[in-house]
Amino acid sequence: MVCGVGAALPPYIVSNADLTARLDTTDEWIRSRTGITRRHVAGADLSTTDLAVRAAAQTLDDGEPVMVEALVVATTTPDRCCPATAPAVATRLGLTGIPAYDLAAGCTGFLYALATAAGLIAAGTARTALVVGADRLATLPDPEDRTTVPLFGDGAGAVVLRRGSADEAGALGPVMLGSDGTGADLIRAFRPGALRMNGSDVFRHAVDRMSTASRQAATAVGWELADVDRLVPHQANSRITSFVARQLDIPDGRQLGNVDEVGNTGAASIPLLLAQAASDGRLKPGHRTLLTAFGAGLSWGATTLTWPDLSLTRLPKRSRT
């Protein structure tokens, strides 16, 4: 079950006006098609590892350090091919020795990581696990491509999971996951700066897969969609997320979003939004919350939880050494 949340954004902000100064586009074009007005960009100052460490540290920064026993980092933009990001993140958090690994599932990476971390807890490998989504997606587009550059930003988000019972607030419902390699070419980047995306087909698949997975995740825990207090969709584009909400008949007021301020932050998107919304009061303890994502692969997923009262969190503490 979820018992902590945190996020990190690089300080450098790129506005639509900054982009229109160097690309043949307009603020109106970007806002009407994506809902995005600005995004945070790491540039050369912050690595994916740095962002992951900052987001993870925020989840643990409640006084005494928590005994985290496993770490999964979901990312499509690791700092290097080898080794993985997660062991370095664990060490920088003072967690050297715990199982730590990366996982790549595009913008659905965070939900895939949640499922595998919950599996580690169920298997007895760990009692608590940190799940981090960290991406620097702003590195992927061709810098001259006016259609994809505006879409992406950098950031990280994290949650802490602990063993718990299914009837507790914070307990994850079954994580519904899927993939379809026949759509591999719809979102692809063979190297940074070379992203290719078929916007129309991505839109079509994204709304279909997220709507279907969301219905499955709600049904799996016996919820009607009318029971959902907060829909937390991967922040790809406000046109996609609004369309999904309409397909699910979830009113605008129950849909959380931050794409206008951060753009598409990949695997960071959902935990970043959870952290912001929990902090500013849009997401409250007791809210029946539906998470859903779609990304390159193609990949998609959805799950549910009743948002917990994080002030009541009790975790095994680690003795300071």
Added chain:
Amino acid sequence: MTGDLTSILIHDLKLPADRLTDDASLDHAGFDSLAVVELSVLLADRYGIDISDSDIKDVATLGRLDLLITTKRSGR
């Protein structure tokens, strides 16, 4: 235009009502590339009819679009 199409354009695609006339082009009505895809998905979901993005883009006016949809729905 039939009420069904008008309703989709106003309530689902959020296009401005005062621009939705039979002789308006899709551009004039406020369609962008995503709105074309949105309409195609909505028509498939609601009426079970398959009208591709390019079929929608090719129509000259909203009146023609309405005729295309009505024809598909009646199975002709």
